[in-house]
Amino acid sequence: xxxxxxxxxxxxxxxxxxxxxxxxxxxxxxxxxxxxxxxxxxxxxxxxxxxxxxxxxxxxxxxxxxxxxxxxxxxxxxxxxxxxxxxxxxxxxxxxxxxxxxxxxxxxxxxxxxxxxxxxxxxxxxxxxxxxxxxxxxxxxxxxxxxxxxxxxxxxxxxxxxxxxxxxxxxxxxxxxxxxxxxxxxxxxxxxxxxxxxxxxxxxxxxxxxxxxxxxxxxxxxxxxxxxxxxxxxxxxxxxxxxxxxxxxxxxxxxxxxxxxxxxxxxxxxxxxxxxxxxxxxxxxxx
Numbered sequence: 001x002x003x004x005x006x007x008x009x010x011x012x013x014x015x016x017x018x019x020x021x022x023x024x025x026x027x028x029x030x031x032x033x034x035x036x037x038x039x040x041x042x043x044x045x046x047x048x049x050x051x052x053x054x055x056x057x058x059x060x061x062x063x064x065x066x067x068x069x070x071x072x073x074x075x076x077x078x079x080x081x082x083x084x085x086x087x088x089x090x091x092x093x094x095x096x097x098x099x100x101x102x103x104x105x106x107x108x109x110x111x112x113x114x115x116x117x118x119x120x121x122x123x124x125x126x127x128x129x130x131x132x133x134x135x136x137x138x139x140x141x142x143x144x145x146x147x148x149x150x151x152x153x154x155x156x157x158x159x160x161x162x163x164x165x166x167x168x169x170x171x172x173x174x175x176x177x178x179x180x181x182x183x184x185x186x187x188x189x190x191x192x193x194x195x196x197x198x199x200x201x202x203x204x205x206x207x208x209x210x211x212x213x214x215x216x217x218x219x220x221x222x223x224x225x226x227x228x229x230x231x232x233x234x235x236x237x238x239x240x241x242x243x244x245x246x247x248x249x250x251x252x253x254x255x256x257x258x259x260x261x262x263x264x265x266x267x268x269x270x271x272x273x274x275x276x277x278x279x280x281x282x283x284x285x286x287x
Contacts, residue, residue: 151278
């Protein structure tokens with residue numbers, strides 16, 4: 001095992017960081033795949049690929065336990081050990097139960113499982129960032145102290161938007177409003193049903209999320225000198241532009257396969273990028 005000994009810090013294992021990062025990427029891929037299969041499944045029925053999905057999810061669950069034991073054995077930070085075991089406690093819900101229940105359960109249960117999915121991914125991303133050598137060797141960034149709470153709030157807004165997207169997909173409300181940018185030719189729907197209300201709320205949420213991310217990106221670029229933080233902000237802004245374009249294409253092409261797939265996949269990637277930026281800002285501010 002390769003260790004890097006930094007002055008005034010605990011030893012940092014490159015292998016542990018790479019393992020945690022690969023596991024976080026695998027979780028992003030599985031979450032995206034789960035959303036995609038849910039979008040393509042017939043009502044109340046699991047797609048044939050669900051068997052493969054559950055097998056891969058089981059592998060992620062086992063590897064999460066491996067990572068937690070590794071951290072518990074070799075990292076002295078108590079808070080990081082707690083985060084690792086919290087990930088172990090959370091993983092059965094989104095991966096081993098989430099796909100089946102997400103397709104057949106009532107909407108509140110599906111939303112609860114979707115929230116646990118985001119919590120699990122957030123825990124793995126925290127482990128990835130906190131085991132990085134850069135966690136210890138980066139100087140203080142004064143501007144990060146003022147921006148970290150904005151980054152956290154933006155990530156929370158993204159979680160709410162993802163949950164609205166899950167509700168839209170779960171209820172089949174993706175095309176409840178068939179036009180864009182207007183809503184039945186107006187700014188506000190003339191009537192409200194559950195599908196129309198969810199679809200409209202998802203659009204309003206997309207606008208709020210876009211504004212929050214745009215303001216965060218502008219503030220980071222203008223006020224921060226840390227190159228990693230600036231690159232993270234620019235990446236987040238780029239992903240936002242892609243996601244907005246895909247959301248528009250989903251409506252105007254009446255859920256064409258390509259845009260619909262990519263829109264479903266980019267959601268968890270956008271959340272991961274936002275949380276990574278928030279963790280990065282928090283790390284810079286705490287030094």
